[in-house]
Amino acid sequence: MRQRVSRLASSPIFVGYLFVAPILLLMGIWFYYPLLRSFLYSLQDVSFLNPSAAHFIGLDNYKAILHDPDFWNALRNSAWLTVIAVPAQTLIALVIAVGLNKVIRLRGVFRTLYYVPYITSTVAVTTVFMYLFMQREGIATRFFHLFGLQDVSWYASMTYALPFLTILTVWTYVGFYVVVYLGGLQTIPADVYESSTVDGANGWQQFWKITVPMLKPTTFLVLTSGIIYVMQVFDQPYALARNGSLGSPAGATSTIVVYFYSQAFSYNRAGYGSAAAFIIFVLIVIATMIQKRFTREEI
Amino acid sequence: MNNNKTQWLRYTLLTLCSLFFVVPFGYAIYTSLLSKADIGKLVSISRLTLSNYSDILLNSDIRIWYMNSIIVTLGILVGNLLINTTAAYSLARLKYPGRGVVFFLIVGMMMVPYQVTIIPIYSMIVKLGWLNSYEGLILPFLFQGFLVFLMRQFFLSIPKELEEAAEVDGVTKIGTFFRIILPLSKGAIGTQIIFSFTGTWNSFVWPVTLVNDSRWYVLTVGLNTLKNRYFEWPNLTMTGVVLLTLPIIIVFLIFQRNLVQSIATTGLKG
Numbered sequence: 001m002r003q004r005v006s007r008l009a010s011s012p013i014f015v016g017y018l019f020v021a022p023i024l025l026l027m028g029i030w031f032y033y034p035l036l037r038s039f040l041y042s043l044q045d046v047s048f049l050n051p052s053a054a055h056f057i058g059l060d061n062y063k064a065i066l067h068d069p070d071f072w073n074a075l076r077n078s079a080w081l082t083v084i085a086v087p088a089q090t091l092i093a094l095v096i097a098v099g100l101n102k103v104i105r106l107r108g109v110f111r112t113l114y115y116v117p118y119i120t121s122t123v124a125v126t127t128v129f130m131y132l133f134m135q136r137e138g139i140a141t142r143f144f145h146l147f148g149l150q151d152v153s154w155y156a157s158m159t160y161a162l163p164f165l166t167i168l169t170v171w172t173y174v175g176f177y178v179v180v181y182l183g184g185l186q187t188i189p190a191d192v193y194e195s196s197t198v199d200g201a202n203g204w205q206q207f208w209k210i211t212v213p214m215l216k217p218t219t220f221l222v223l224t225s226g227i228i229y230v231m232q233v234f235d236q237p238y239a240l241a242r243n244g245s246l247g248s249p250a251g252a253t254s255t256i257v258v259y260f261y262s263q264a265f266s267y268n269r270a271g272y273g274s275a276a277a278f279i280i281f282v283l284i285v286i287a288t289m290i291q292k293r294f295t296r297e298e299i
Numbered sequence: 300m301n302n303n304k305t306q307w308l309r310y311t312l313l314t315l316c317s318l319f320f321v322v323p324f325g326y327a328i329y330t331s332l333l334s335k336a337d338i339g340k341l342v343s344i345s346r347l348t349l350s351n352y353s354d355i356l357l358n359s360d361i362r363i364w365y366m367n368s369i370i371v372t373l374g375i376l377v378g379n380l381l382i383n384t385t386a387a388y389s390l391a392r393l394k395y396p397g398r399g400v401v402f403f404l405i406v407g408m409m410m411v412p413y414q415v416t417i418i419p420i421y422s423m424i425v426k427l428g429w430l431n432s433y434e435g436l437i438l439p440f441l442f443q444g445f446l447v448f449l450m451r452q453f454f455l456s457i458p459k460e461l462e463e464a465a466e467v468d469g470v471t472k473i474g475t476f477f478r479i480i481l482p483l484s485k486g487a488i489g490t491q492i493i494f495s496f497t498g499t500w501n502s503f504v505w506p507v508t509l510v511n512d513s514r515w516y517v518l519t520v521g522l523n524t525l526k527n528r529y530f531e532w533p534n535l536t537m538t539g540v541v542l543l544t545l546p547i548i549i550v551f552l553i554f555q556r557n558l559v560q561s562i563a564t565t566g567l568k569g
Binding site: 013 | 305306309310312313316317319320321322323324326327330339381382383385386388389390393394395396398401404405408410411412414415416417418419420421422423438439440441442447466471472473474476493497500501503504507508518519522523526527530533536537539540543544547548551552555558
């Protein structure tokens with residue numbers, strides 16, 4: 001008996017299956033089955049309130065979404081957020097990481113300071129920023145007012161709510177990408193810089209001719225994951241809407257995920273919501289592929 | 300000389316940048332220490348008070364939310380450590396038919412946004428009667444594709460000779476995993492702890508969907524309602540913010556040592 005146990009415990013096949021059995025079981029129940037279910041839902045007219053009345057309607061949910069002005073508004077907001085926030089956070093993170101890579105003392109302290117926003121709850125961060133960007137009292141509102149911006153509560157203003165969301169996003173993610181870039185910088189061998197110094201290159205030339213090109217794979221990761229994260233923005237608009245409807249004020253902060261969530265869980269439209277989810281999925285896949293194409297061509 | 304100057308410039312710039320990140324935290328901590336009369340004012344240290352903390356801890360449900368958050372986070376953490384780590388070792392080092400398919404199934408999950416599964420999972424939870432329960436908040440989240448991937452990358456970097464030597468000595472595969480591989484993996488496991496802990500602790504969309512009874516709120520959901528209810532009292536909401544954030548920062552400071560290395564080797568959180 002004992003020998004048999006030991007023989008089993010030595011068999012890579014037995015132990016291999018034993019070690020993946022739990023995840024296979026859980027994945028089946030909590031991922032692949034729901035995935036299939038969701039796809040079927042997306043082809044059905046089905047509500048959470050009365051699931052037994054579900055019936056297949058082909059691609060009607062998808063068609064209805066593509067004709068819904070709220071969807072296009074949400075998509076525009078998400079695109080705006082992506083186009084502004086992703087390049088901004090990438091650039092800021094790169095500059096900070098390069099600076100940080102050249103200092104030795106306090107490096108860990110700085111790194112921690114930059115990273116902590118990323119691990120702070122989005123609800124907590126949104127709450128703090130709402131006070132910072134409040135009319136009259138907010139420090140940030142007063143600061144920007146000095147430069148001619150209006151003295152309003154940013155999160156409640158049709159004009160300023162989306163920029164508010166953008167600042168919130170960049171603030172949250174910069175530190176994470178600083179750490180990613182620091183990892184990338186470690187892969188550049190020091191003698192590349194040394195020999196270029198011998199050849200008379202200055203710091204500025206080194207940055208453009210060595211650092212930026214050699215960090216290209218890292219930049220690709222930072223941009224791709226940046227796009228995926230930003231397209232997923234949800235908690236912040238949820239929190240800043242307070243007790244109002246999602247996407248407040250009047251859809252100004254409605255992202256594609258906010259659109260999805262309110263269809264599914266505010267209006268109980270399980271089928272319609274599932275179709276919206278698959279559209280988001282496709283958008284993310286497309287964004288990743290475009291990104292891949294561009295980076296590959298440039299190399 | 301010139302070198303000294305640029306170095307000094309670097310420190311100045313880095314400090315200025317860090318202000319951008321520190322000010323909101325400073326604001327939150329400072330405001331949480333103000334009495335009602337002092338809200339919005341700059342006051343001397345002697346006027347600061349901890350009364351908001353006792354107020355919130357004694358007069359709101361935050362203690363229950365704290366407990367819920369701790370139970371859910373630890374439950375998921377234990378599940379993650381066991382399930383992801385064994386799966387990752389299996390994929391990295393044990394050969395068996397179908398391994399490629401299993402790897403594909405696990406990595407495939409990383410591509411799919413949660414929106415695609417949350418609706419059916421919500422229906423399942425309702426059907427199982429698990430709305431407002433620890434089961435509903437824990438069981439769907441015991442595994443994570445990204446963390447399996449992270450651990451697998453780490454195991455692949457361990458020299459094979461160690462395991463071969465163990466095999467010659469007659470140690471079983473299971474023994475090798477627990478007695479030789481795991482002790483070498485403290486750094487990677489530390490990283491997994493950070494990702495799992497912060498991910499669950501800060502998670503908002505799942506608990507807000509799977510719970511509608513305030514006794515089952517976790518801290519993030521609780522803070523959100525607290526903020527909506529006491530928005531006029533920044534000293535109280537900021538106290539909630541500090542209470543929510545503190546545990547994360549502590550866990551991060553304890554386990555952060557290998558984080559940069561892990562992020563560098565695996566690429567990214569997906």
